[in-house]
Amino acid sequence: MTVPVPPDRPQSGEVPAGADPEAPLTPGQGEAPGQGEAPAPAPADAPAPADVPAAAPTVALTKVEAPAPADAPSLTDVPASGEAPVPADAPAPAPAAVGAPTPFASPYPAPAPGAGYGQQPGYPYWPQYPVAAPQPRNGLGTAALVLGIVGVVLGLMIIFFWVSWLPALLALIFGIVGLGNARKGVANNRGVALAGVILGISGLVVSVGAGVFVGYGVYHVREESRAARLRADEADRAAAERAAKEKERQDAAKKMFEEEDRARAADNKARHMGFGQSYTFVDGLKVSMAAPEPYVPEKMVSAAPKDSTIIQVKITVTNNGSRALSLDGSGLPTVKDANGTLITTLIDGSRRMKLLGGMLAPGGEATGVTAYALPNASAAPFTVAFAYFGGGGMQIVTWSGSPS
Structure with a gap:
């Protein structure tokens, strides 16, 4: 100095x-x-x-x-x-x-x-001795701002919302400590720390909201899945019930068809009888044919074939029902030989021939008589068919047997 x-x-x-x-x-x-x-x-x-x-x-x-x-x-x-x-x-x-x-x-x-x-x-x-000025401790405020931004961004990303709460919570803690440092005067970034606190709170809110949203979505999807599963099960049960009912219906129909087939077979068998037997239709008409008898014509309109056997066919009908029955179309029976060839009726003018027809009252009875010439004096079986139209459709009853 x-x-x-x-x-x-x-x-x-x-x-x-x-x-x-x-x-x-x-x-x-x-x-x-x-x-x-x-x-x-x-x-x-x-x-x-x-x-x-x-x-x-x-x-x-x-x-x-x-x-x-x-x-x-x-x-x-x-x-x-x-x-x-x-x-x-x-x-x-x-x-x-x-x-x-x-x-x-x-x-x-x-x-x-x-x-x-x-x-x-x-x-x-x-000159005075240089004294180093204290450095502001702004690290916590800056860290709070960065962590707050990371928390908010992660919270907005649905797939990372479950980890966004951690940086948001750290941002809130660091921001509060940074505000305390700024209040004490050891930090000068109060605005950054305050922004970190706000972003931390926002990140927590976004994380919680995203968690609630995802939880509700998962619950809704689970409920929809459960409801869909219940609907599918109900549909399966309904389909199974419908299938069972359809099977029952088909089985019943099949059974009915089989029964009808059996009934038809039995009825068909019942309608194919031997001479002297009878058959009763559903409406109560009973028809029977007596055994064929030889017939000697008196006044032949046309000559009988040579070497022929003339027989008489007598069919009797009885109305066992409660209402009148029509015999229209049933007057002339159909006769065929063993080969299925149709045999023509002989016309006798002696008035012994009778044809069935008209209305038959309940409890009434009628008999029809016709004659036929069997060729070559054959003793082979032949068939007589009786047609009845009163039941809503043509119903045929047949008798088979030998002429003697």
Whole structure:
């Protein structure tokens, strides 16, 4: 540290020539007056000091160990008062006038009130030691913002909603801690921390909402699946019941058809009888044919074939029903030989031939008589067919047998 010193003033810290280096320094020697101390008044008859030049040379305030001169008094010669000896030939200092500069007065103006030393113009500047400013602890606020964004984005992605709550919760925690740091003054990113808190809350809300939405969707899908399964089971049961009923119906129809077939077969068998047997129709008409008898014509309209056997066919019908029955179309039976050849009826004018026809009252009876000439006096079986139309359709009854 250097300060300017007037050229005609003794340098501070220098020991006068001829002084004992071991002797204590008198006030004003080797040290500057203390701050706030007024300089010692100069004698009244002392010469006025020369003006301090504007640019005074500077000297280093370094303690110099001056060698003691050979003729310097020893420590034993120092007065008991502790004052330094003054050379005999040194002039006496003159008293300084009031307000006059002294050898120890500072050539620089006093600092302004409240100003630090070295901050006024004209004073030398001693730079302060650099002190590192504390770094703001903004990491938690920034982490809260980043985690909040990640939580919201993951929450909006349905497939990752189940992990979005973790970064959102961390963002909320870090954001709250970051707000506390900003409130204490150790962080300066309060807005970032607040955004992290808001995004953390939003991420939690989105995560919970997505969880509820997905849960409801899964529940709805499960319920729909269960309902569809129940509907399918019900449809299967209904189909099985319909199939069972259809099978029953088909079995019943088949059984009915079989019964009808059996009935038809039995009825057909019943309608094919031998001579002398009878058959009763559904409406109560009973028909029977007596055994064929030989017939001798009296008044033939046409001659019978030679070597033929003339037989008489007698068919008797009885109405056992409750209403009158029509015999129209049943008067003339059909006769065929063993080969299925149709045999023509003989016309006899003796009035013995009778044909069935008209209405037959309930309980009534009628007989029809016809004659046929069997060829070659054959004794082979022949067939007589009786047709009945009263039952809503043609129904045929046949008798088979030999002529004798």
